Amino acid sequence: xxxxxxxxxxxxxxxxxxxxxxxxxxxxxxxxxxxxxxxxxxxxxxxxxxxxxxxxxxxxxxxxxxxxxxxxxxxxxxxxxxxxxxxxxxxxxxxxxxxxxxxxxxxxxxxxxxxxxxxxxxxxxxxxxxxxxxxxxxxxxxxxxxxxxxxxxxxxxxxxxxxxxxxxxxxxxxxxxxxxxxxxxxxxxxxxxxxxxxxxxxxxxxxxxxxxxxxxxxxxxxxxxxxxxxxxxxxxxxxxxxxxxxxxxxxxxxxxxxxxxxxxxxxxxxxxxxxxxxxxxxxxxxxxxxxxxxxxxxxxxxxxxxxxxxxxxxxxxxxxxxxxxxxxxxxxxxxxxxxxxxxxxxxxxxxxxxxxxxxxxxxxxxxxxxxxxxxxxxxxxxxxxxxxxxxxxxxxxxxxxxxx
Amino acid sequence: xxxxxxxxxxxxxxxxxxxxxxxxxxxxxxxxxxxxxxxxxxxxxxxxxxxxxxxxxxxxxxxxxxxxxxxxxxxxxxxxxxxxxxxxxxxxxxxxxxxxxxxxxxxxxxxxxxxxxxxxxxxxxxxxxxxxxxxxxxxxxxxxxxxxxxxxxxxxxxxxxxxxxxxxxxxxxxxxxxxxxxxxxxxxxxxxxxxxxxxxxxxxxxxxxxxxxxxxxxxxxxxxxxxxxxxxxxxxxxxxxxxxxxxxxxxxxxxxxxxxxxxxxxxxxxxxxxxxxxxxxxxxxxxxxxxxxxxxxxxxxxxxxxxxxxxxxxxxxxxxxxxxxxxxxxxxxxxxxxxxxxxxxxxxxxxxxxxxxxxxxxxxxx
Numbered sequence: 001x002x003x004x005x006x007x008x009x010x011x012x013x014x015x016x017x018x019x020x021x022x023x024x025x026x027x028x029x030x031x032x033x034x035x036x037x038x039x040x041x042x043x044x045x046x047x048x049x050x051x052x053x054x055x056x057x058x059x060x061x062x063x064x065x066x067x068x069x070x071x072x073x074x075x076x077x078x079x080x081x082x083x084x085x086x087x088x089x090x091x092x093x094x095x096x097x098x099x100x101x102x103x104x105x106x107x108x109x110x111x112x113x114x115x116x117x118x119x120x121x122x123x124x125x126x127x128x129x130x131x132x133x134x135x136x137x138x139x140x141x142x143x144x145x146x147x148x149x150x151x152x153x154x155x156x157x158x159x160x161x162x163x164x165x166x167x168x169x170x171x172x173x174x175x176x177x178x179x180x181x182x183x184x185x186x187x188x189x190x191x192x193x194x195x196x197x198x199x200x201x202x203x204x205x206x207x208x209x210x211x212x213x214x215x216x217x218x219x220x221x222x223x224x225x226x227x228x229x230x231x232x233x234x235x236x237x238x239x240x241x242x243x244x245x246x247x248x249x250x251x252x253x254x255x256x257x258x259x260x261x262x263x264x265x266x267x268x269x270x271x272x273x274x275x276x277x278x279x280x281x282x283x284x285x286x287x288x289x290x291x292x293x294x295x296x297x298x299x300x301x302x303x304x305x306x307x308x309x310x311x312x313x314x315x316x317x318x319x320x321x322x323x324x325x326x327x328x329x330x331x332x333x334x335x336x337x338x339x340x341x342x343x344x345x346x347x348x349x350x351x352x353x354x355x356x357x358x359x360x361x362x363x364x365x366x367x368x369x370x371x372x373x374x375x376x377x378x379x380x381x382x383x384x385x386x387x388x389x390x391x392x393x394x395x396x397x398x399x400x401x402x403x404x
Numbered sequence: 405x406x407x408x409x410x411x412x413x414x415x416x417x418x419x420x421x422x423x424x425x426x427x428x429x430x431x432x433x434x435x436x437x438x439x440x441x442x443x444x445x446x447x448x449x450x451x452x453x454x455x456x457x458x459x460x461x462x463x464x465x466x467x468x469x470x471x472x473x474x475x476x477x478x479x480x481x482x483x484x485x486x487x488x489x490x491x492x493x494x495x496x497x498x499x500x501x502x503x504x505x506x507x508x509x510x511x512x513x514x515x516x517x518x519x520x521x522x523x524x525x526x527x528x529x530x531x532x533x534x535x536x537x538x539x540x541x542x543x544x545x546x547x548x549x550x551x552x553x554x555x556x557x558x559x560x561x562x563x564x565x566x567x568x569x570x571x572x573x574x575x576x577x578x579x580x581x582x583x584x585x586x587x588x589x590x591x592x593x594x595x596x597x598x599x600x601x602x603x604x605x606x607x608x609x610x611x612x613x614x615x616x617x618x619x620x621x622x623x624x625x626x627x628x629x630x631x632x633x634x635x636x637x638x639x640x641x642x643x644x645x646x647x648x649x650x651x652x653x654x655x656x657x658x659x660x661x662x663x664x665x666x667x668x669x670x671x672x673x674x675x676x677x678x679x680x681x682x683x684x685x686x687x688x689x690x691x692x693x694x695x696x697x698x699x700x701x702x703x704x705x706x707x708x709x710x711x712x713x714x715x716x717x718x719x720x721x722x723x724x725x726x727x728x729x730x731x732x733x734x735x736x737x738x739x740x741x742x743x744x745x746x747x748x749x750x751x752x753x754x755x756x757x758x759x760x761x762x763x764x765x766x767x768x769x770x
Contacts, residue, residue: 129430144750146704342609
């Protein structure tokens with residue numbers, strides 16, 4: 001009786017709700033439409049007013065618009081370029097120069113930041129009290145000081161305190177370090193050098209193949225193959241063998257002191273050194289924290305289980321702990337790498353000619369076309385970050401927990 | 405009859421407590437470890453003695469000019485002589501109390517947000533926080549309150565870093581809250597606009613935002629409007645922060661148990677009642693460590709202002725280092741001082757953040 005009545009009531013109530021006689025403005029569906037329409041109109045008005053204001057202001061200033069400036073001669077030189085460049089080249093080319101410099105400093109920064117991060121992150125779990133303290137100090141100091149200050153510190157306080165050209169610090173007449181930069185010899189390939197280059201590629205593929213085979217073999221027979229030493233042997237042995245067979249088709253160009261400066265070889269300008277040092281030390285501190293968090297996230301039982309299986313200490317780390325910690329570390333690495341690329345714009349502070357500096361800095365000043373230059377630059381950083389994100393997500397899915 | 409021969413006594417157990425045991429376990433547990441320890445200890449002692457001597461024993465503390473720096477050690481006179489510039493920039497000297505007042509107000513509101521009774525805490529501190537930036541601007545600018553007008557090009561130094569960061573995050577707060585709601589909304593258009601906004605401001609280098617603020621933004625305003633550069637950069641920083649904070653709040657919303665949403669619904673609360681009365685207090689609580697971390701990031705990023713020519717602390721240091729009366733090479737002293745200032749502020753905030761995190765952790769443990 002009681003139950004029947006309730007069901008009836010519920011049905012009645014739902015009928016009323018279905019054919020709602022309530023006011024239209026109380027209906028969530030109409031409300032949603034209304035809010036979205038209001039937002040759309042608001043945004044349209046916002047963009048309309050911005051665009052009309054901008055056009056009006058540009059006309060008043062007599063500024064040019066459009067991307068035609070890209071084919072005009074830039075008329076200024078850049079400090080460092082990976083491709084040939086002089087002042088008569090176009091803005092489009094300077095864009096490429098800046099882009100390559102940005103990629104260069106990002107790659108160097110990411111590489112060393114990862115190295116520092118993993119060293120100090122793992123050092124946090126050392127048995128040695130001093131090493132633990134050194135790791136903690138590194139993280140807490142460099143994470144909490146603004147990156148710009150660190151860039152200035154390396155550039156103005158450390159690198160500019162290096163000796164002058166004539167008193168360069170040197171290593172065996174091949175490597176020189178002075179206030180103007182770091183110089184090292186360059187290999188210049190001759191006629192038969194392609195054989196050696198090809199052998200390097202073959203060696204890299206060979207190592208991948210070997211690793212794959214060794215894993216298959218171990219799964220099948222249980223026998224371990226010394227992959228690491230064999231890989232080292234292939235990587236260095238093969239190119240060396242072909243270099244000897246072809247009679248070493250390279251000449252080595254050493255940096256030589258001529259007049260006031262070293263010429264020849266490869267020069268790393270102090271701006272690049274300071275920026276990549278600061279970026280890698282700063283981001284390395286964050287990565288060390290990520291590594292620490294990742295290792296801490298692995299339950300201690302895993303370590304104990306690995307030890308009880310009889311694995312040695314370093315194998316416990318490399319086979320059991322780190323692969324599981326990677327699940328936590330990789331997503332964090334992704335965002336750290338992205339912020340490193342964004343932070344490389346600080347090049348503008350010390351004059352390293354990265355994309356931001358040569359384009360938003362100088363090209364904007366010369367052409368006055370703020371919107372175009374900033375837009376182009378921002379798009380590049382977006383794309384770079386998307387590439388990093390894509391690669392790291394691929395990597396992440398390879399380390400993610402595989403569940404059946 | 406065999407003679408009784410007691411077994412030799414067992415060796416005393418290796419000490420597992422006390423200083424010696426600690427040293428053995430942590431510093432000298434293996435030959436390699438001992439070598440590493442001695443190596444680090446050697447360098448640490450060697451350099452810390454030299455550093456100690458340079459920074460304290462043979463340093464110059466008294467005086468007012470370059471000539472007072474006679475010894476081999478650090479020249480702290482340089483810091484002393486420039487300290488007013490470092491903290492207040494070129495702000496008119498007789499009006500510096502206004503900067504102090506602004507910072508005191510900020511501290512007062514922060515203290516209030518921890519100490520007020522819980523039933524009125526959010527009701528008082530949220531409006532106080534939101535009004536604070538505008539009150540501070542009125543005090544610092546002075547025109548509205550009938551004080552001497554101090555132009556924004558004179559604002560600078562460390563106080564500018566602090567106030568700029570605080571003012572940006574405070575104003576970004578409500579916006580970021582709305583953006584995070586938008587991102588969680590069921591309405592497709594509002595959701596996609598929110599996602600685009602958030603991802604744009606998170607994906608763009610902050611320096612390019614500063615350039616947008618200083619070069620592009622003037623073009624967006626109607627002809628004839630002249631908005632101060634510092635205000636423009638402030639607007640840009642607010643946008644930047646609301647993108648980041650929106651993600652912090654989204655994490656906060658996700659951390660609230662589903663039951664809280666359902667309980668609010670079953671009480672018959674409307675959307676805004678549910679958000680403001682049930683969820684907002686909990687979201688702010690669980691996001692507090694992340695809010696602080698974001699604030700530290702913003703605070704460090706305020707140094708980038710020097711690139712568009714705003715005289716914050718690092719810019720002031722550069723000016724001081726190239727001053728013709730102080731060319732004695734005080735680079736190291738200057739950088740160490742500015743390092744110390746930033747490090748102390750950021751590190752204390754990260755300590756606070758981990759303290760809050762621990763406190764929250766025990767709260768949730770049933």
